[in-house]
Structures are given as structure tokens and as C-alpha cells.
Amino acid sequence: MSTNIVNAVDSGIIVIDPSGGILVWNDWMQQNYGIASETALGKNLNELFPAPRNAILLEAVGHCLSTPTAAPSIISGELFPVTVAGGKTSSGHPMQNATIKPLTVNGSSGTCLVQVHDKHIELCAPDILREKERLEVTLASISDAVIITNDEKQIEFLNAAAEQLCGWKSENAVGLCLDTVLNMTSEASNLDPDLFHGDNEFKYLDAGLILISASGTHFPIELSVAGIPGEPGTDAGSVVVFRDISHSQRMEERLFWQINHDSLTGLENRSQFEHRLHSLLITQEAKHQEHALLYLDLDQFKIVNDTCGHAAGDELLREITSVLKYKIRQSDSLARLGGDEFGVLLPNCPLDAALRIANGLRKVVKNFRFAWEGKIFALGISIGLVPFNGSTEDASNIMISADTACITAKDEGRNRVHVFKHGDSAASRRHSEMQWVSHIQSALDNNRLTLHRQTIVPLSKQGTTPSHQEVLVRLFDEDGTLIPPGAFIPAAERYNLMPEVDRWVITATFKHLSKSLSNGTATDLLITNINLSGTSFMEEGFLEFIINQLEKFAIPPEIICLEVTETSTIANLDEALSFINALREIGCKFALDDFGSGLSSFGYLKHLPVDYLKIDGSFIKDILQDPIHSAMVEAINQIGHVMGIQTVAEFVEDEATMTRLREMGIDFAQGYHIDKPSPL
Structure with a gap:
């Protein structure tokens, strides 16, 4: 929506972020200065309009960025853009003026708006009508509801989406007070009386707003308001944009139930x-x-x-x-x-x-x-x-x-x-702790831990994406019984033995990979996944231990993928980010294990620099029968792909599930249908 509106304006629009980088460069700038949007976006303004010939412009923008409360400034003269391939020359471009003003977005200041006007362009009445028609067609075609008011908060325009949500025809609504047509209440508290009044600042509300249509129907909505600047210090009106969020709210309720x-x-x-x-x-x-x-x-x-x-x-x-x-x-x-x-x-x-x-x-x-x-x-x-x-x-x-x-x-x-009873707590706890501590510590001391592996295969039939293998730890009891991880890992985590177990696993895995690489066997083509406990990456010196082991056994970091659980990562977010970033810098990959099982999966995901999401097996095993689980898996996969993260489905136990996952676009699969754990 916003891109169409900006490109429909018959003047140059440039939006600059606090670091000086260009966020918006509209079609007018491309047509009049010969610099394409894809070339301009992300560059600093001084790269396209270099000093000293553009010193006045650069100085005004610099002042605007450093002083968010500064008043708008207007400069006149010529701009001298750089010469780009296929573009205009740098002989200058006549202009009437350029307006530079601070811009506040989502409550954050520090952004700058530059609006450029050519002095040889003077719109006649037909031109103005065409511009108005173009803008109205654009607004009518978008799915968001849009209402435009004058400085008296009287409605001048509402598009088809606004008509439908509010229950008012445009011809009946124009001239009415905004509050009459946009009848709202709030779930949380009374509405801010200054929501549609003030200083042209962009305002956004996404929680608790209820729109009551003319028919009495209630819609939960998201709403944003942007002032239309008039004469200096005045407000010429407002643009109100809102949308019905009933569907997304229902999905959020389902997801919340699923999480809890x-x-x-x-x-x-x-x-x-x-x-x-x-x-x-x-x-x-x-x-x-x-x-x-x-x-x-x-x-x-x-x-x-x-x-x-x-x-x-x-x-x-x-x-x-x-x-x-x-x-x-x-x-x-x-x-x-x-x-x-x-x-x-x-x-x-x-x-x-x-x-x-x-x-x-x-x-x-x-x-x-x-x-x-x-x-x-x-x-x-x-x-x-x-x-x-x-x-x-x-x-x-x-x-x-x-x-x-x-x-x-x-x-x-x-x-x-x-x-x-508090009197017997020490004895009960000592009994339980010693039972597990002695088992696990004895296995560590007597080398009775062992490694198994399970293959993780790519689901795409195209390309040459290599398989992965996950390393799994097992424990031999004193009588030779092989004990699965579910029996001793929870106790090891509870009593802080996991760092020692993880160190053993890393050393044993790297030693095995070193031999495979030396012998040129097939495993040197596999990315090897190793599980890490949250207590391990929190332990002082554990990061250095991994780096030293990589160097000692000459293991290429690119073939190592470390798996951390969503719960432990979120619980220790700062330490986890430091640990993950340090190892990713040298080439290691990271997977977020059991994704979807925590309280705030989607909210925290954007903060975690991981390469793979391992979707929790509880969602995978019944996606053919449970539409909610199927929707969850699809949502996780889509969000992961949007963020450039590949997805792995665990607990794949039959061909039908594997086929469904392939149709969804899941990248990798792991489970008993593909490969059962076997000794490494």
C-alpha cells in the first residue's frame, strides 16, 4: 500500500534512516535523476549526491537526523547526482526547493524525509485531477481500509474496504465527523482522546481496538494514523488506515492454546x-x-x-x-x-x-x-x-x-x-541425587558412554543438498545394559552433569570425524549435528573448549551443526546469542531443537541467528490426522523460510507423513521411517 502511494506522488520522496541509509526512493526520483530504486536503497545519501556540490542538502539532512525535534527546513538550488550506468549526467538538475523534515515511525524518531520539487513542473488543473484520480484508484484497490479527514476531522474520502468494515457508503459518510463513522471501543481501557489529534506523528495501535459497524457488528482491528502536514505548525488532516484482524486473532488464540x-x-x-x-x-x-x-x-x-x-x-x-x-x-x-x-x-x-x-x-x-x-x-x-x-x-x-x-x-x-516434609527432604534428595550421579559419573570415568547416529535426509528431489547425521549419546550400565538418553539425560541436566557429558560427546565425535576425514569415508560429506545442553553453553570456558577441539582434530567448522533447545536458548538469551555468534563466525551451523514447544517461539525467533529449525516431533507425528498440528507445521516452515532458515521435521514414522512434509516444502526429515539410530 505505502509503496503505491509514495510512487503516485508527483514529487521526489526520499526517506533516510538514522545511520544515513536510504529506506525509500520513489519512482519520481528514478525518472528525474536516472538512479534506479534498487541502486539507491541502502546507500548513504552522500554516495548519490556527493559533497561539496551538494553540501547544502547534506548539511540539512545531517541536522535533521541529529536533531529529531528540528523544524522542517527548505533549501533551493540545484542537485548534482552521481553518474550511474544508463543514467543522467552529473550536470545538475534544476529544482524549485527541497523540504527536509524529521519523521517519526512506530514511535521511534531519528528518520528523515526529503521531498524534492522540480521548478519547471507546474501542475495545471487537469494534471491535478489526474493525480487525484490516480490516488483514489490506488486507495480503492488496496485491501486495507483507508479514511482521509480534513483538519476538522470531517471525512473527505473512504475507500471500498472502509465502506465495508464501517457499514457506511462513501456518499453518506463524506462530511461527517470521523468518530461517527469510525465508531470504536477498546477491550483494555478507554480510547486515547488524542489518537486523531496532534503533531502529524505516525501512531499505531494493534491491541484491543474494536470497530462497531453501522449494523452493530464488532470487528477487532489494527489501526494507524498519520497526520497530513499543512502550513508550518498546523495539521491539514489525517490518514487513518485499519484492517480486520478477526482471522489472525483466531489463529493467535489457537496458537496460544497449543503452546500452553x-x-x-x-x-x-x-x-x-x-x-x-x-x-x-x-x-x-x-x-x-x-x-x-x-x-x-x-x-x-x-x-x-x-x-x-x-x-x-x-x-x-x-x-x-x-x-x-x-x-x-x-x-x-x-x-x-x-x-x-x-x-x-x-x-x-x-x-x-x-x-x-x-x-x-x-x-x-x-x-x-x-x-x-x-x-x-x-x-x-x-x-x-x-x-x-x-x-x-x-x-x-x-x-x-x-x-x-x-x-x-x-x-x-x-x-x-x-x-x-521438610524434615526428610535432605535424605530423599540425597538418595535420588546419589543414585543418578553415581551412575552417570561412573560411566564418564569408565568410558561407558557410547555414540549412535541417525540420518537426516533432504526432502527435495532436486539439487545436491547433502544429508546430515545427528549424534546421539547412550550409556552402558555396569551389567552391559544399553540405557537410552531419556533415562539419564534429565537427571544429568538437573544435577549439572551435562557439561561433562557434552564435552565427552564433542571429543568422541570429533575424534571419529577426524578418522573418517583422513580415510576419505562417506561421513566426511555429512553435516554432523551435536546436541548441547543449555547449562553447557552457559559454562565458562565451554566455547573455548569447542574451538580448541575443532583445531586439535582439524575438523572443518562447516560440517558441524550444534543443536540447542528453544527453551534453554530463550531462558539464557544473552549468553546463547554470544555463544552462537562466536561459533557461527568461524563457520559452525546451529539448529534450534524442539521448535514450537516453548511459550514464545515466534516472538523470539527473529533474535536467534540459527540455520535450521527442528520442528518438535509432537507436531509431526499426527499431522495427517490433526489439522491444527498441520497448520502449525506449515506456519513454522513458512516463517523459517521467510527468515532464511531451513526446516527439519522430527519423528517421521511413515511414508505418508514424509510425502505430506515434502508437499509442505519442509527441507529435511528425520525419524524411524528414514533411519533408526545405530552405533557410530
């Missing part, structure tokens, strides 16, 4: 559950009440999963969710915390009442029978109960205490409720 809920069970997820807990703790009324939190862990879930497969496990979780929902109070919150773990927040619930609810949940699960393909399974549930009030605990400590109590319930024989 577990897709399998429909329950709130861990992050939303923790947010509820935190909100309860800071509520003034809650500070004087007794509350409780339950941490639930199914006891026989792994048997069902291993015996009948993941489909049975998913169905079991859905059925257990239904069972649990009807045994809690309306004021309570039930969430899936991950895997086979659930949480229940019991506000305003004394310990004795919380114990009754916890035992009720335990009994209903014990009496429940899960049937799958002729097999019947009895289940149990271990529950950790933490009583608390708003004045003595913080959310993190409550969650840790509940987890500890749940682990204790399992250690004591499962299918029971264990109430957390």
Missing part, C-alpha cells in the same frame, strides 16, 4: 501449570490460605508402552486423563507434566482434604483397567504431595519437593501417597 496445552490429552502442559502455581503464590488472598500440589507418576506405563507400542501408550494416557478429571474439584488444575507424569494444583486445600483427594485419585487408578487388543492391564500411581502456603515457598521449590516426594513414593513400593 498438551496435544495428546488436551490438558495444560508443564509450563502453564508452573505459571498457574506462580500466579497462585503471588495472589494476596492466597498468602493466608493452605494449598497443596500433587505430583503423579503412573507405575506400569512402561509395561504397556513396551508390550503394545506407542499407540497403546498414547491411548492409555488419554483414558487416564478422563479418569483423573472427574476426581478433582472444579477449582483444581490438572496438567500433564511430561511422559506419564501429571500434576494437580489444589488451591485453598488443607492437608487433610488434599490427602483425601490424593488417595481418591490413587484408588480410581488402581481400580481402572486398560484394555488393548485383548490384553488387560492393571495400573498403579505414585503420588507426591506437598502442602504449602503463599508466604513460605516459591514455585521452583514446590515443584522440586513434589517430584522428590513422588520418587520417594516409588522407592517405598509404588501405588501410594507420600507427603513431603
